[in-house]
Amino acid sequence: xxxxxxxxxxxxxxxxxxAEPVNILSEFTVLPxxxxxVIFTGVAGTGKTHQLQQLxxxxxxxxxDTATQVAAAELQNYxxxxxxxxxxxxxxxxxxxxxxxxxxxxxxxxxxxxxTDNVSQTLWVxxxxxxxxxxxxxxxAQRSANYYFDKNTDSTWYLLEEIKASLRDxxxxxxELQAAITQxxxxxxxxxxxxxxxxxxxQAYGYEEFVEGMRPAVxxxxxxxxxxxxxxxxxxxQRAAQDPEHRYxxxxxxxxxxxxxxxxxxxxxLIEPSKRAGQPDAMQVTLAYSNKVFSVPSNVDIYATMxxxxxxxxxxxxxxxxxxxxxxCPPRAELLxxxxxxxxxxxxxDLGRLLTGLNARLCQTLGQDSQLGHAYxxxxxxxxxxxxxLIQQIVPQLAQATGGQVELLSYLFNDLSAAHEAQFIxxxxxxxxxxxxxxxxxxxxxAGMNTGFWLNPDFMSYRGVFxxxxxxxxxxx
Numbered sequence: 001x002x003x004x005x006x007x008x009x010x011x012x013x014x015x016x017x018x019a020e021p022v023n024i025l026s027e028f029t030v031l032p033x034x035x036x037x038v039i040f041t042g043v044a045g046t047g048k049t050h051q052l053q054q055l056x057x058x059x060x061x062x063x064x065d066t067a068t069q070v071a072a073a074e075l076q077n078y079x080x081x082x083x084x085x086x087x088x089x090x091x092x093x094x095x096x097x098x099x100x101x102x103x104x105x106x107x108x109x110x111x112x113x114x115x116t117d118n119v120s121q122t123l124w125v126x127x128x129x130x131x132x133x134x135x136x137x138x139x140x141a142q143r144s145a146n147y148y149f150d151k152n153t154d155s156t157w158y159l160l161e162e163i164k165a166s167l168r169d170x171x172x173x174x175x176e177l178q179a180a181i182t183q184x185x186x187x188x189x190x191x192x193x194x195x196x197x198x199x200x201x202x203q204a205y206g207y208e209e210f211v212e213g214m215r216p217a218v219x220x221x222x223x224x225x226x227x228x229x230x231x232x233x234x235x236x237x238q239r240a241a242q243d244p245e246h247r248y249x250x251x252x253x254x255x256x257x258x259x260x261x262x263x264x265x266x267x268x269x270l271i272e273p274s275k276r277a278g279q280p281d282a283m284q285v286t287l288a289y290s291n292k293v294f295s296v297p298s299n300v301d302i303y304a305t306m307x308x309x310x311x312x313x314x315x316x317x318x319x320x321x322x323x324x325x326x327x328x329c330p331p332r333a334e335l336l337x338x339x340x341x342x343x344x345x346x347x348x349x350d351l352g353r354l355l356t357g358l359n360a361r362l363c364q365t366l367g368q369d370s371q372l373g374h375a376y377x378x379x380x381x382x383x384x385x386x387x388x389x390l391i392q393q394i395v396p397q398l399a400q401a402t403g404g405q406v407e408l409l410s411y412l413f414n415d416l417s418a419a420h421e422a423q424f425i426x427x428x429x430x431x432x433x434x435x436x437x438x439x440x441x442x443x444x445x446x447a448g449m450n451t452g453f454w455l456n457p458d459f460m461s462y463r464g465v466f467x468x469x470x471x472x473x474x475x476x477x
Contacts (some may be wrong), residue, residue, distance in 0.1 A: 014141075016245045028058075030058075034404060035300070036272035036302070038301075039304075040303070041308050043309040043370075047329055047332075047374075052253060056249070056251060057197045060194050061246075074115065074177055082139045085159065085171060086105060086128065086167075086178050087103050091103075097120055097123050097127070097157070100247065102119060105181055105296045132150045134365075135152045138418070139151055146338065178233070195249065197236040197251075199252055200257075201254050201257045202257050202266070203257060211231045211234050211265055211267060211287065212288075215228075232296075234287075236248055240300045249303060253305050260317055264320070267285070268320060274321050275296075302324075309339070312457060330381055331357045331371050332374045335374050336350075336354075338350045349383065350476070351380060351386070354377075355377060357414070357476045359371040362412065365408060370401050383467065391455070391460065404451035410425045413425055423456055425454070426454040459471075
């Protein structure tokens with residue numbers, strides 16, 4: 001099975017929402033054929049978690065539900081006239097042809113027959129052919145001797161009263177099938193085969209959650225006991241071992257937030273591709289709690305994300321690093337749109353150039369790992385939304401990264417050559433509105449930092465020059 005990662009879906013990387021599909025890494029659009037270990041690295045907002053979620057869609061499989069297949073097989077035993085009768089009998093009201101077509105039973109019949117064209121014509125012929133011979137509203141020469149329907153002057157159809165009782169007996173199996181289909185529309189009658197396990201590492205995450213450990217269990221009479229239970233990775237491996245024809249994936253978000261040597265334990269060696277079950281250098285270990293002999297199946301792949309920006313996270317064990325291939329997820333300015341200005345329809349703002357300019361100054365002053373990801377700007381459609389994103393997300397992050405140094409922040413926002421009223425960052429309160437010191441109003445940010453910068457009140461209030469594209473275009477340079 002293979003699929004494209006361009007499937008339209010709304011995905012998130014942390015708190016950032018992707019407004020449209022993004023094909024981040026084209027090499028991960030098909031399932032691998034050999035054991036694969038990959039860590040996606042990059043700064044926040046570059047689509048690492050989004051990549052995991054797209055891989056989840058690639059490994060998991062959606063199949064028609066058995067009930068759908070049974071319904072399709074049974075519906076092939078009934079002709080269109082019987083299906084129309086069942087619909088009108090169950091609805092017990094007059095219906096137009098378009099209403100009938102939208103009915104779940106008709107839709108199921110369409111699916112069972114494998115056709116979508118000329119359905120309206122098919123229903124029209126059946127209704128007219130089996131209309132009462134003395135109908136005043138239907139003028140159709142090729143009528144059958146068996147009649148069931150008649151039509152009102154408003155082109156709605158109904159069943160003849162005298163044949164309803166016999167139809168209930170003759171079409172009882174079809175009516176039961178319709179009841180089942182109506183309760184669960186055919187469009188939703190699918191089942192998903194899950195071949196992935198998605199976990200987020202954190203500082204308290206350990207071997208017991210990932211591999212196996214002692215867990216409390218409540219018995220039938222309420223008694224509490226402790227049992228050895230498998231963790232997320234061991235459960236996935238057990239399922240994969242029973243299904244060698246398909247590939248399975250362990251998806252780990254923020255892998256460097258936990259002590260990976262402790263989380264993986266004795267499995268550190270087993271996850272190497274060459275040491276998987278069935279490989280030339282296959283290895284087995286005895287698990288710490290259950291004492292069971294275990295090896296990692298060759299059809300299990302491991303994908304993870306790592307935020308290179310957060311230097312407070314635990315560094316990965318060197319031995320662990322050797323077992324993974326690292327794939328960089330850089331900021332992708334080319335994915336961002338050009339938006340229109342507010343006051344002048346001809347004025348535009350290129351969000352990609354804005355991000356490129358900001359990141360160039362960030363790399364120059366604070367290093368490559370200080371860059372902003374493109375996801376911060378993905379959902380922006382106008383200047384007002386850009387202003388909110390800058391105030392609520394970008395400025396706080398840059399303030400923290402710079403320690404609130406006003407000169408450095410002014411440089412990042414390219415304020416040094418701008419007029420005072422067009423500057424994003426001020427060194428003192430302005431008389432043009434209430435003074436706003438973001439650092440002093442945010443305790444987590446202000447701890448241990450210089451709080452000597454102020455935000456332009458016009459910028460905060462989205463007025464004056466900040467209603468135009470001009471100050472934001474300055475960020476290109």
